[in-house]
Amino acid sequence: MHLIVKASKNNAKTDDQLLRGAKEGDRAAFSELVKRYEDMVYKFSFKVCRNKDEAEEALQDTFVNVYKNLSSFDGRSKLSTWLYRIVINNCLMKKRRRKLDDLMESYDEPPAGENSKHNARIPRWDETPADLLLNKEFHELLEEAILKLPVDYRIVFVLRDIEGRSTEEAAKILGISHEAAKSRLRRARAFLRDQLAPYMNVQEEAVE
Amino acid sequence: MNCKKVYLHICESLDEDLNSPRCREIRNHLDDCPNCRAYLDSIKKTITLYRMEPAPHVPASVHNRLIKTIDLSWKKGTRGKVTPKQ
Ligand SMILES: [Zn+2]
Numbered sequence: 001m002h003l004i005v006k007a008s009k010n011n012a013k014t015d016d017q018l019l020r021g022a023k024e025g026d027r028a029a030f031s032e033l034v035k036r037y038e039d040m041v042y043k044f045s046f047k048v049c050r051n052k053d054e055a056e057e058a059l060q061d062t063f064v065n066v067y068k069n070l071s072s073f074d075g076r077s078k079l080s081t082w083l084y085r086i087v088i089n090n091c092l093m094k095k096r097r098r099k100l101d102d103l104m105e106s107y108d109e110p111p112a113g114e115n116s117k118h119n120a121r122i123p124r125w126d127e128t129p130a131d132l133l134l135n136k137e138f139h140e141l142l143e144e145a146i147l148k149l150p151v152d153y154r155i156v157f158v159l160r161d162i163e164g165r166s167t168e169e170a171a172k173i174l175g176i177s178h179e180a181a182k183s184r185l186r187r188a189r190a191f192l193r194d195q196l197a198p199y200m201n202v203q204e205e206a207v208e
Numbered sequence: 209m210n211c212k213k214v215y216l217h218i219c220e221s222l223d224e225d226l227n228s229p230r231c232r233e234i235r236n237h238l239d240d241c242p243n244c245r246a247y248l249d250s251i252k253k254t255i256t257l258y259r260m261e262p263a264p265h266v267p268a269s270v271h272n273r274l275i276k277t278i279d280l281s282w283k284k285g286t287r288g289k290v291t292p293k294q
Binding site for chain 2: 027030031034038039042043046047052055056059060063064067068108109125129130132133139142146157161162186189190192193196197200
């Protein structure tokens with residue numbers, strides 16, 4: 001009875017109140033924080049790792065680290081920013097990071113021929129995303145494409161375009177400049193688009 | 209405004225204030241340039257595809273394991289004692 005009352009009280013508390021409680025040793029407050037954020041952490045890890053086991057490992061590591069570092073969280077950044085940062089530090093940086101900046105720089109150039117309007121042909125992608133997603137092979141294609149994307153770029157893409165965070169927050173999470181985050185995002189999008197392009201059901205659009 | 213400039217800005221501008229001078233300039237270019245229009249469209253579609261992909265919720269078994277792990281840490285009382293640089 002007593003526990004139930006406590007749990008429902010925690011329900012109504014703000015993150016800050018729960019954090020303060022957890023810092024002072026209130027286990028129920030910490031459990032409530034876990035409940036609030038476990039889906040976010042798990043989904044994010046899954047979207048970046050593309051693997052359920054790795055996502056679970058990331059989830060465990062993250063909250064154990066949150067617990068261990070409770071006292072160092074000063075509340076100046078958002079809790080979600082701190083969580084994302086821990087996920088990335090803990091698990092994703094374990095991944096082999098490829099030095100692919102050179103390769104990714106090529107995505108700063110527009111597709112060939114685009115500056116000379118007259119011979120340029122960018123195909124149109126006509127199938128709707130909903131139709132495409134019904135196709136199992138297409139799922140595998142999405143998977144392959146995003147796994148080819150270097151993890152530093154993948155993280156920015158997932159944070160911004162899947163999670164809907166701002167590029168500014170992504171920059172804070174990664175400890176890079178806003179400009180760098182925007183450039184990674186742009187390259188990541190162009191990279192993925194190019195990976196998918198050959199498989200899209202395309203229709204050439206004649207250029208006058 | 210040329211295609212290269214549009215290309216470099218296209219992606220960033222997807223949800224920028226559409227009435228900013230830069231966005232107006234880009235929109236004017238897009239009106240006249242089917243290539244940039246098609247390119248922007250394919251970028252948007254790429255994003256939509258990844259956004260629409262289903263994401264898993266934490267399975268009950270995973271949640272329970274997590275709670276157990278945290279209980280263990282709590283019992284060991286490691287809270288606040290290890291502070292690696294974040
Ligand atoms: Zn153009």
